[in-house]
Amino acid sequence: MDSPTVALHESTHSEHPSYQRHHFVTMAQQRESASFGMWLFLLTEIMFFGGMFTAYLIYRNWYYPAFVAGSHTLSIVLGTTNTAVLITSSFTMAMGVWCAETRRRGGLILSIILTLILGLAFLGIKSVEYHEKWVQHHVPGLRFDAMSFVHPKAEPGQPAEPGLPLDMAQHTEVYFSLYFAMTGMHALHMIIGMGLLIFMLIKAIRGAYDNGNITFIENFGLYWHFVDIVWIFLFPLLYLISRHQ
Amino acid sequence: MSELEANHAEEPHIVSPKIYAMIAATLLICTGLTVAASYLELGPWNAVVALGIAVFKATLVVLFFMHIKYSxxxxxxxxxxxxxxxxxxxxxxxxxxxxxxxxxx
Structure with missing residues (x-):
């Protein structure tokens, strides 16, 4: 850590990169430890989102017609576009990790910028969807009105959906609460991720990763892919599985 | 110098861009499939198909993007x-x- 790039203090002290901490025997051990720690953090994240997924499953079984009606108000086109955007951003981040591993500074910078742009596009589309919910009075607690589920208006070119009884229509608020909690938590993870991306971008431009000390990039890659996986499950659960009921 | 040699012996596996591109393409195709499947009338199987495809996609991400296959x-x-x-x-x-x-x- 405090030694020059290649340290050879004594005969007992073997060569190692300057960023290898002295309590690790080898770089492989240091890498393994960092990766292990990151995965343990991601497991706590799985449990955190898992609680919300479980709540969704249980309430969906209880208030099934309300969840079906709520799900029908989401735009499949916007949801699909966002899924494609996020998967592509995972790909650009994976390429960023590859560029870092093979010490391509330009490629790393480009990958980080592309990942940032795709992340921004995802949040932009998400905010269009949130705005639509606000206009339609589908925001629980702030601006909510269940009457549109009791007397649904016909979409142009489509027959009107059957209305729900008032008590069941009011339970659509539970669907939208879970919708905002889950997509909101996911969006918060993306915002944090984009803050870290900007941090990495500045460091990459300054050449901080050129010496091969790329643990931060590798662990951030794991985080970004985890956020992608959460969306891979949110998309079918919120948008798709109730299409036909 | 045996530790240094051990360092070199345990260089991390670098996943190639070709594999990343193939996985990304598969994920995008699966996204198309799951949307298409949601327009079919499958009754309770709609949920099973959608979640099955999601599990498959998540497995690909974990194994390749997150390097677990090579870990x-x-x-x-x-x-x-x-x-x-x-x-x-x-x-x-x-x-x-x-x-x-x-x-x-």
Whole structure:
């Protein structure tokens, strides 16, 4: 850590990169430890989102017609576009990790910028969807009105959906609460991720990763892919599985 | 110098851009498939197909984007333990809710 790039203090002290901490025997051990720690953090994240997924499953079984009606108000086109955007951003981040591993500074910078742009596009589309919910009075607690589920208006070119009884229509608020909690938590993870991306971008431009000390990039890659996986499950659960009921 | 040699022997596996591109293409195709499947009338199988495709996509991300296919057994076990704990917690919660009204039908 405090030694020059290649340290050879004594005969007992073997060569190692300057960023290898002295309590690790080898770089492989240091890498393994960092990766292990990151995965343990991601497991706590799985449990955190898992609680919300479980709540969704249980309430969906209880208030099934309300969840079906709520799900029908989401735009499949916007949801699909966002899924494609996020998967592509995972790909650009994976390429960023590859560029870092093979010490391509330009490629790393480009990958980080592309990942940032795709992340921004995802949040932009998400905010269009949130705005639509606000206009339609589908925001629980702030601006909510269940009457549109009791007397649904016909979409142009489509027959009107059957209305729900008032008590069941009011339970659509539970669907939208879970919708905002889950997509909101996911969006918060993306915002944090984009803050870290900007941090990495500045460091990459300054050449901080050129010496091969790329643990931060590798662990951030794991985080970004985890956020992608959460969306891979949110998309079918919120948008798709109730299409036909 | 044996430690240095060990360092070189354990260089991390670098996944090639070709594999990343193939996985990304597969993920995008699966996204198209799951949307198409949601327009079919499959009854309860709609949910099964959608979640099946989601599990497949997540597995690809974990194995290739997150390098678990090329990682040590410790890392594989960590991911497996997390998955097991998650399924145990969800499964036990769901079994409670499913069996709560048992006998009162």
């Amino acid at each position: 040590s057994n410790l890392m594989k076990l960590t991911v497996g333990a997390g998955l097991f704990t998650f399924l145990a917690l969800v499964g036990m919660s769901m079994s409670d809710y499913i069996s709560r009204a048992w006998g009162s039908f």
